[in-house]
Amino acid sequence: MASLTPGQAGAAGTGADGTPRYRCFMQRVGVLVFECTRLFEFAVAREIWGVDRSRCGIPAFEFLVAGSAAWPGHGPGRIDDVRELATCNLVVVPGIEDPSADIPEPVAAALRQAHHAGATLASLCSGTFVLAAAGLLDGRKATAHWMDVDDLAARYPGIRVTADSLYVQDGNIWTSAGTAASIDMFLALLRTTHGATVAARVANTMLVAPLRAAGLPQPPPPSFPAIIRDDRASEDSYVRQAVLDTLSHPWTVREMAARAGISERAFTRRFTADNGTTPLQWLIGQRVLAAQQLLEATDLPVAAIARHCGFSTAVSLRTHFSRHVGRTPRDYRADYRRKRL
DNA sequence: CGTTGTTCCCGCCATT
DNA sequence: AGAATGGCGGGAACAA
Numbered sequence: 001m002a003s004l005t006p007g008q009a010g011a012a013g014t015g016a017d018g019t020p021r022y023r024c025f026m027q028r029v030g031v032l033v034f035e036c037t038r039l040f041e042f043a044v045a046r047e048i049w050g051v052d053r054s055r056c057g058i059p060a061f062e063f064l065v066a067g068s069a070a071w072p073g074h075g076p077g078r079i080d081d082v083r084e085l086a087t088c089n090l091v092v093v094p095g096i097e098d099p100s101a102d103i104p105e106p107v108a109a110a111l112r113q114a115h116h117a118g119a120t121l122a123s124l125c126s127g128t129f130v131l132a133a134a135g136l137l138d139g140r141k142a143t144a145h146w147m148d149v150d151d152l153a154a155r156y157p158g159i160r161v162t163a164d165s166l167y168v169q170d171g172n173i174w175t176s177a178g179t180a181a182s183i184d185m186f187l188a189l190l191r192t193t194h195g196a197t198v199a200a201r202v203a204n205t206m207l208v209a210p211l212r213a214a215g216l217p218q219p220p221p222p223s224f225p226a227i228i229r230d231d232r233a234s235e236d237s238y239v240r241q242a243v244l245d246t247l248s249h250p251w252t253v254r255e256m257a258a259r260a261g262i263s264e265r266a267f268t269r270r271f272t273a274d275n276g277t278t279p280l281q282w283l284i285g286q287r288v289l290a291a292q293q294l295l296e297a298t299d300l301p302v303a304a305i306a307r308h309c310g311f312s313t314a315v316s317l318r319t320h321f322s323r324h325v326g327r328t329p330r331d332y333r334a335d336y337r338r339k340r341l
Numbered sequence: 342c343g344t345t346g347t348t349c350c351c352g353c354c355a356t357t
Numbered sequence: 358a359g360a361a362t363g364g365c366g367g368g369a370a371c372a373a
Contacts, residue, residue, distance in 0.1 A: 253349065263363045268350060270361095280349060280371085316372070 027059065030088035032111070032130070033067040033074060036101055041094035041124035042073060044182040048190075048202065049092070058201050059194065064088070067107065082110040086117045090189075095125030095178050099148050108134035115173075122189060125178020132156045140170040145178045183208055195336050196292035236260075236274050243283065247290055247310045253279045283310075288324045291317055295333040302329045 029049040031042060050063035066080040085091045091114045111134040115121055123131045128144040129152065131137050138158035143149065143165050153161040162168050167176035167185035176185035183206070191199040203209065239260045243251055256279055257267035271279045290309040294300055300308070306317035321329050 264349095265351090265363045265365095266361080269363095272350085278350065284371095312372070319371090 028062040028064070028088045029090045029092065030064045030066050030080075030085045030114075031092045031094065032082065032085060032107065033065055033071040033079065033094070034082075034096075034104060034107055035068055035070055036097040037067070037071055037073065038095040038097055038125065039073045041127065041178055041182050044124065044186070045092040045094060047206065048183070048186045049090070053202065053205055056201055056205055058198055058205075066110075068104075082106055083113070085110050085119070086113040088114060088119050090120045090122060093121065093123040093127035093130045095127050095145075096130065099126040099129045099144075099151060103130050103133035111136060118172075120172040120174070120189070122174040122176070122185065124176050124182040124185070127178070128152060128175045129155075131173065131175065132159060136173060137175075140173060141168050142170065142173070142175040143168045143177055144175065191292075195296045196289055197296045200289075200293065236271065240275075240282075244286060247287060248308055249310060250312065251283060251310070284320050285324065287311060287317075288321050291321060291329065292325065292332065295329055296336050305329070 029045075031045045031049075033042060046063070049061045052060045054060045064080050064084060065074055065077065066084045067082045069079045071079065091111065093111070107130065111121065111131065115136055121131060121136065123142075123144075125145045126148055128137070128142055129148070132142070132152065132155070137156065139160070141160045141162055142152070143162045144152050146163060149161050149163040152159065165177070166181040167174060167188065169188075174185055174189060176182050187199050187203055187208075190202060239256055242259055243249075243256065253268060254264055256271075257264040260267050262270075268279060271282070275282055277285070287309045291305050291311070294305045294308060295302075298305075302317065303314040306312075306314045309317070311317040311320070318328060321327075321332070325332055327335065
């Protein structure tokens with residue numbers, strides 16, 4: 001899915017510290033701003049893509065802000081012409097204050113042009129309305145903040161609106177529920193373009209969990225998100241940490257429940273409510289993530305990686321890996337290496 | 342691929 | 358009353 005914008009290949013070779021540099025994909029990131037762009041999602045985009053973390057082995061991205069110079073939120077720094085977005089590999093569309101506002105035609109045109117040039121597009125929150133207004137979402141799956149999804153579906157019947165996911169990918173267009181889900185989406189995007197290791201490092205520097213599944217439900221209106229009692233939350237994270245510390249152990253739900261000191265039934269119920277996924281599915285997801293990182297970072301044979309990550313056999317790893325990542329472990333490793341220098 | 346045994350997980354509901 | 362618990366049953370998912 002990495003978009004290959006002509007003429008954008010970066011410098012080859014390795015950095016001063018031996019860290020491989022990336023080329024060819026996702027190294028030029030543009031954020032679209034105009035009069036009603038929300039500050040929060042803009043800030044998230046800047047935090048992910050606009051901060052130089054090359055000292056942590058994370059590639060530095062070329063980050064540009066493009067759109068209307070009338071946007072009050074940009075602070076110091078230059079705002080590029082909106083047409084510059086067509087030169088980007090990734091174009092981010094932050095939320096807007098009023099989803100029902102008219103989208104300026106030059107903005108819509110610039111997005112269409114960027115899409116036509118092969119850029120990956122990612123909208124946050126009500127930014128989905130901007131992509132919709134540009135006509136880029138017809139026939140695609142998309143999401144937005146739960147307060148806006150009904151409105152989105154009503155105004156753009158051509159969109160297959162998903163109301164209950166943190167973010168949705170359809171081809172090279174990503175849409176997210178915004179706010180904190182913006183971070184989840186960007187980490188998922190990074191995982192597909194730069195691998196699980198880089199995504200985990202970025203998550204680490206931002207002090208957030210590296211993997212929150214796309215399918216995590218948004219809190220349904222009109223309730224407030226559940227507040228997890230402190231003791232319960234710490235119990236939960238204690239068990240998850242214990243499992244992660246010994247991933248190669250053949251954990252069962254029964255064992256996890258015993259570790260938490262409650263019945264299997266209560267454990268499954270709490271775990272699912274708090275984590276948005278069932279215990280076994282969470283465990284499998286963590287194992288796949290660990291395997292992905294080992295495939296990237298080592299030359300260990302797949303069978304050894306399987307054992308290390310707690311899959312009883314390589315067959316089991318293959319099955320789950322393919323389901324989660326969309327490629328076999330071997331292919332993934334080859335692909336990952338091909339993308340790097 | 343299919344087969345078989347095991348584990349998971351979720352609705353139901355009496356109990357705490 | 359209201360919320361959380363945990364045993365049970367069986368269809369689904371998983372492992373071998």
